[in-house]
Amino acid sequence: MADYEIYELGDFTFQSGATLRECKLAYKTFGKLNAAKDNVIVYPTWYSGQHVDNEWLVGKGMALDPDEYFIVIPNMFGNGLSSSPSNTPKPYNAARFPKVTAYDNVRAQHQLMTQKFGVERIKMVTGWSMGALQTFHWGAMYPDMVERIVPFCGSAKCSRHNFVFLEGVKAALTADAAFLEGWYEKKPERGLRAMARVYAGWGFSQSFYREELDLKTLGYSSLEDFLVAFWEGFFLPKDANNLLAMLWTWQNGDISANDIYHGDYKKALGAIQSKAYVMPGRTDLYFPPEDSEIEVANMPNATLIPIESIWGHFAGGPGTSPVDVAFLDGKLKEILAGSA
Incomplete structure (x- = not known):
């Protein structure tokens, strides 16, 4: 049996202009949504990863504790569980699958959270790599909804390098x-x-x-x-x-590439009202700390917290380096304990 659920998005139109009929968003939840619906954490997946690949950061006694929070792991479009080239029927199958942006992914996730669960406030969004890209998008697209963001080993925009x-x-x-x-x-x-x-x-x-x-x-x-x-x-x-x-989603990642910000990257960063810990890996060859410094300099409530590790990009996941996992978990606990 599948350990995840499917949310039917219906006819979903992407930024590219293509409409996918019977579009599907796969997700898994941990914990229970409380009566006030204010204990929500959204934890998007990363490049090629599925929800199970995120579970190393979820557990009793950890920051993402199912006894305390309602944790939702939405699967990215293209990862084989949500609508993807491999599971979409003709004519949008295989190489004809629509071009999908991070904006499209987060808009679908927002639909899940608001229409399926009736959530109006999100305590935190966090994610590694492309999960961090989606985390930044959440902060920029829904600044009044998201209280905290912790993008780690990722960026708000794909750099030229x-x-x-x-x-x-x-x-x-x-x-x-x-x-x-x-x-x-x-x-x-x-x-x-x-x-x-x-x-x-x-x-x-x-x-x-x-x-x-x-x-x-x-x-x-x-x-x-x-x-x-x-x-x-x-x-x-x-x-x-x-x-x-x-x-393609990764290469075209940009929190300002939409009708909200019209390509104004600094404006998009400045619109993120969430309390933010931006956590680059010190030796990450994909997302160097210099890029994160630029992001934080343009965000009103952000703190730069490098992960001092020689594990490169994998300092942030998927649970490979125990020392780095402990450091990250500690910072997640810290930001959750503080006021938004």
């Missing part, structure tokens, strides 16, 4: 002859393995590899074993079109 990195990922995946421009009949495994190799050089920091944490801490038998067992093993089970759909 990040965009270029993703071009390499995309090129590796689509170069496989079996890909057939997205109309593949069998999984393009060579492309997925190549994509994993590109990703491997960016997901962890130079210091992580220099100190051989892949061997000494994660327990792999060699560098090649790490590349195959961890990285290729991570991407091989996934659908190529789903990965490309979410990659």
